[in-house]
Amino acid sequence: MAISGILRPGFVQIRVLDMPAAVEYYTKRVGLHQVCEGPDGRVYLKAADEFDHHSIVLRRAEHAGVDLMSFKCLDDADLDQYEKRIVEYGIAVDHVPAGEQPGVGRRIGFTIPSGHRIELYAHADQSDPKPYSHNPHVWSVEPHGMAARRFDHALLYGPNIDQVTDFFVKVLDFRLAERVDMPDGLLAVWLTCGMKAHDIAFVKYPEPGKLHHISFELENWQAVGNAADIITHYDISIDIGPTRHGITRGQTIYFFDPSGNRNEVFAGGYTYYPDSPTRTWDETEVGKGIFYYERKMNDAFLSVVT
Amino acid sequence: MAISGILRPGFVQIRVLDMPAAVEYYTKRVGLHQVCEGPDGRVYLKAADEFDHHSIVLRRAEHAGVDLMSFKCLDDADLDQYEKRIVEYGIAVDHVPAGEQPGVGRRIGFTIPSGHRIELYAHADQSDPKPYSHNPHVWSVEPHGMAARRFDHALLYGPNIDQVTDFFVKVLDFRLAERVDMPDGLLAVWLTCGMKAHDIAFVKYPEPGKLHHISFELENWQAVGNAADIITHYDISIDIGPTRHGITRGQTIYFFDPSGNRNEVFAGGYTYYPDSPTRTWDETEVGKGIFYYERKMNDAFLSVVT
Amino acid sequence: MAISGILRPGFVQIRVLDMPAAVEYYTKRVGLHQVCEGPDGRVYLKAADEFDHHSIVLRRAEHAGVDLMSFKCLDDADLDQYEKRIVEYGIAVDHVPAGEQPGVGRRIGFTIPSGHRIELYAHADQSDPKPYSHNPHVWSVEPHGMAARRFDHALLYGPNIDQVTDFFVKVLDFRLAERVDMPDGLLAVWLTCGMKAHDIAFVKYPEPGKLHHISFELENWQAVGNAADIITHYDISIDIGPTRHGITRGQTIYFFDPSGNRNEVFAGGYTYYPDSPTRTWDETEVGKGIFYYERKMNDAFLSVVT
Amino acid sequence: MAISGILRPGFVQIRVLDMPAAVEYYTKRVGLHQVCEGPDGRVYLKAADEFDHHSIVLRRAEHAGVDLMSFKCLDDADLDQYEKRIVEYGIAVDHVPAGEQPGVGRRIGFTIPSGHRIELYAHADQSDPKPYSHNPHVWSVEPHGMAARRFDHALLYGPNIDQVTDFFVKVLDFRLAERVDMPDGLLAVWLTCGMKAHDIAFVKYPEPGKLHHISFELENWQAVGNAADIITHYDISIDIGPTRHGITRGQTIYFFDPSGNRNEVFAGGYTYYPDSPTRTWDETEVGKGIFYYERKMNDAFLSVVT
The missing domain is CATH 3.10.180.10 (2,3-Dihydroxybiphenyl 1,2-Dioxygenase, domain 1)
Structure with a gap:
């Protein structure tokens, strides 16, 4: 296929009431890996079979729920293309600078009619553990917990x-x-x-x-x-x-x-x-x-x- | 993703020495379904989780091997687009009319430098059994044999x-x-x-x-x-x-x-x-x-x- | 182990309201095999990985439920030994002659304090399909339906x-x-x-x-x-x-x-x-x-x- | 069944060339648990779904191989009964006192015509981790490595x-x-x-x-x-x-x-x-x-x- 544009879900940022409990749960039970903690206390997690920097963002808050769902695009130019189309459709777009989340490039954001914030971005650093790419084993770290991929x-x-x-x-x-x-x-x-x-x-x-x-x-x-x-x-x-x-x-x-x-x-x-x-x-x-x-x-x- | 062009493998035509033995083997052991037999004796088979008319074509011959491998495109216009690009690349393209295989639209064909014939097409009828699409069960026919999907x-x-x-x-x-x-x-x-x-x-x-x-x-x-x-x-x-x-x-x-x-x-x-x-x-x-x-x-x- | 006495559940006789529906269900869905139908209309079924003649007996009746549960003993002498012990315990024992069910030897029967009839027997013919015992394949008939073993x-x-x-x-x-x-x-x-x-x-x-x-x-x-x-x-x-x-x-x-x-x-x-x-x-x-x-x-x- | 005598394989004692490598391998890869190390350097291991003290004994030696294979009996009296029968069969029996292996009672030993030493015993302490027996979870320690049971x-x-x-x-x-x-x-x-x-x-x-x-x-x-x-x-x-x-x-x-x-x-x-x-x-x-x-x-x- 000639593939362009939005590739896949990138990361989701959810709200948790108790950060240590959440981190223990997502790492030991679900089987994710903690990548880093940001200066504002957000914690970044990833599943073992993902190359990108993180896919789950935990934010400490008084009420559980979802802050935003993001999708990763193939090229940086896709962000401009989608911004144009979204605005033409009648939905306002704002900009999140690179680095607002560690390892993630610039993002565009908008609110859809269901009231959810969606973001698009095109760049993510790789972080560990990630799948090997030279003479790769079928996994790089032995799966644990529920072994989320x-x-x-x-x-x-x-x-x-x-x-x-x-x-x-x-x-x-x-x-x-x-x-x-x-x-x-x-x-x-x-x-x-x-x-x-x-x-x-x-x-x-x-x-x-x-x-x-x-x-x-x-x-x-x-x-x-x-x-x-x-x-x-x-x-x-x-x-x-x-x-x-x-x-x-x-x-x-x-x-x-x-x-x-x-x-x-x-x-x-x-x-x-x-x-x-x-x-x-x-x-x-x-x-x-x-x-x-x-x-x-x-x-x-x-x-x-x- | 914005997806265009070649979607997936469509069908492969292989040569078999003994047609009844081949049909019994592919239907009872591999678990395919026989769709029809063509007027020239070719037999058309499909796996249960495919919507398209067939994916395996058996042709009686003196020597085993592969006649051609085909890919299905999203739109008929893709065939013209690919023909242009293939010819510009320096490879000759020929045309196979709709109906040369039952249930399949017009195809373009060419030989790649490894000596294999590849074909592209954009239309296939649906045939049974295929996955249900209204209130669908997880399968429409109980899997059998090796249960190839x-x-x-x-x-x-x-x-x-x-x-x-x-x-x-x-x-x-x-x-x-x-x-x-x-x-x-x-x-x-x-x-x-x-x-x-x-x-x-x-x-x-x-x-x-x-x-x-x-x-x-x-x-x-x-x-x-x-x-x-x-x-x-x-x-x-x-x-x-x-x-x-x-x-x-x-x-x-x-x-x-x-x-x-x-x-x-x-x-x-x-x-x-x-x-x-x-x-x-x-x-x-x-x-x-x-x-x-x-x-x-x-x-x-x-x-x-x- | 030195093993003697009761080996395992033998057969259970259950009551069904509609025999053809029951036979279709137990053979096609559960994956049992029909061994035979007796002269009184009872139908005898077995699972593929059992050597004995049958393990499920269906009897046509007005109300569903269980007629009796039986266990197979290692030796015929076990029947006498258990009869003695059961009677000494204060429970009456009756006798069912060989052939009351096809392929099954003499049985002793009794009612336990929960109101269920239990029977013991020591002989069963083998019937097909059963596991092979000379150069055996892992199964003798390809599993079907739920593949009850x-x-x-x-x-x-x-x-x-x-x-x-x-x-x-x-x-x-x-x-x-x-x-x-x-x-x-x-x-x-x-x-x-x-x-x-x-x-x-x-x-x-x-x-x-x-x-x-x-x-x-x-x-x-x-x-x-x-x-x-x-x-x-x-x-x-x-x-x-x-x-x-x-x-x-x-x-x-x-x-x-x-x-x-x-x-x-x-x-x-x-x-x-x-x-x-x-x-x-x-x-x-x-x-x-x-x-x-x-x-x-x-x-x-x-x-x-x- | 009326069950008496030999119940099951108890433990096997094998020889290893490098004890730390062997312990790492059997605990981390095979997924066993180390129970203890004896005063003579033997290491005792068990699989998680066993109640008995240990099932694998590692002994440091110059050559790999098996020292002995043991079976657990139901009752202490079984040891005397089997000793009598073994000696009558013409095979010499020796005695290993309780405590020669931690957590294991007295054993009888003998050499069979294939040249292997076999031992029987009737008592083993329980050690951890073992399956729970009151309101038991399906496992007491999360399985790891190959998850040998x-x-x-x-x-x-x-x-x-x-x-x-x-x-x-x-x-x-x-x-x-x-x-x-x-x-x-x-x-x-x-x-x-x-x-x-x-x-x-x-x-x-x-x-x-x-x-x-x-x-x-x-x-x-x-x-x-x-x-x-x-x-x-x-x-x-x-x-x-x-x-x-x-x-x-x-x-x-x-x-x-x-x-x-x-x-x-x-x-x-x-x-x-x-x-x-x-x-x-x-x-x-x-x-x-x-x-x-x-x-x-x-x-x-x-x-x-x-």
């Missing part, structure tokens, strides 16, 4: 998801992999900028700017089972799982970090191509779409967010 | 792989995911047109136009083990495996179809992005690159082709 | 489980692998006659002679996931899972056959030895014991039986 | 294996699970004292008292794959695998500790019962019996021992 996507809750979808497709070159249409309108969308079943997803919700979960990819269903053992052993609060999504086919567990932010670990999911049909779901089978084995939504899915 | 890539042997690499990168917009450099020059390349670790690969070989293997993707290492049980139970000739490639990280088995064409089933492999570094291998560790567990090449890897 | 155990509900435990330990030479003690007394016991974590289990329940589930062993957690896909695809009624038991450590799904009899498929579980301590559970963690991931019992566990 | 069995090489088999069956109450008969006689036997496919095995070899491998059990095929990744990453010398045995069906890797003692990690294998037929292999398929996927023995299998 990458920060994969976020599911965000807010209003106006029709407009959000229109914006992501028309302006940011995403494609609509799956959608749930209920009798009263569009309930949820799964959007991809590449070949994964989703890079970001939205569910309709009255309050803007909410986080449903951030998601980490694992190797396979066995790793999902191992993660479930860890969750119970360390008394981590669980939402649901191990189970499977009909939507994206991901094998999954939902659980909560010590601040109450929902996490997901998942494995599997189909390969998406630009000529794949959009998978569609209606009210008769939406439960199976969300949780393929239970075949009904649990209450928490639609109501518990940060 | 897709035709994934081919590894081809021939001369001039430096030129082949230059052509795929400059003209067909592929990227070089991995390469093996030996003291006497480039030995092998793994090229991707998307986010898979490879869509096609080449190893230097004096004789042009040879096939090392066609590869089918499985769900995970457990499926690779199940495939190995099937291979022994049905007395299918095995080359090596279950083992793992250092290159691409794929968990793999090499074995032979009844005509002697090498097949691979594999699982896993990293996600490639356009900003991923090219993984490089040298003569000190090439054995580990090819077979990560054995850490040395078996003789057959470099010599047995069709 | 053996009928593993039953969980029965009824009163007087203290007495039942005493009887199984003192008279039938079982050992108590795990127990749940609640403030109001013994809630549940897991009993083994060999090295499995359990061969039969009982939960205290006011009504006698009830069936909670019959259980089939699968290869591993991956097979449990595959079974869950099958359950949803064929719209089989599910109770809970995939999840894990703290008790026995089994990775499990509970679901229902077309007559409403609960089935389990499970994998894993520790190896029990006669010098292993009895694992004990109390009211503070019993939820985790029953469902290790959910960490609480679902209502159906204690109330839905046949 | 137990010392499972040893394969020994020596002469007179017909006599060894006769002795184990008649005197020690083992059963013959599998055997390989070649045109020139019995080549190999797999003997079980319980429900595992084997607890000890012998291959005919001219030199007495040799060790082919000691074996550790893993959870499943996925764990076998993870172990293979570890083997290559840490440059551990490999013999063969991941592959599968036809004999016992175990999914396996053979590799070498730093002193050259062969280790195995394996998963799976059928459940053996006293009424299971002895699986038999002949010269036409013995290769498939040893290595089910390769279907031929590698030279090292029959010749490399310590």
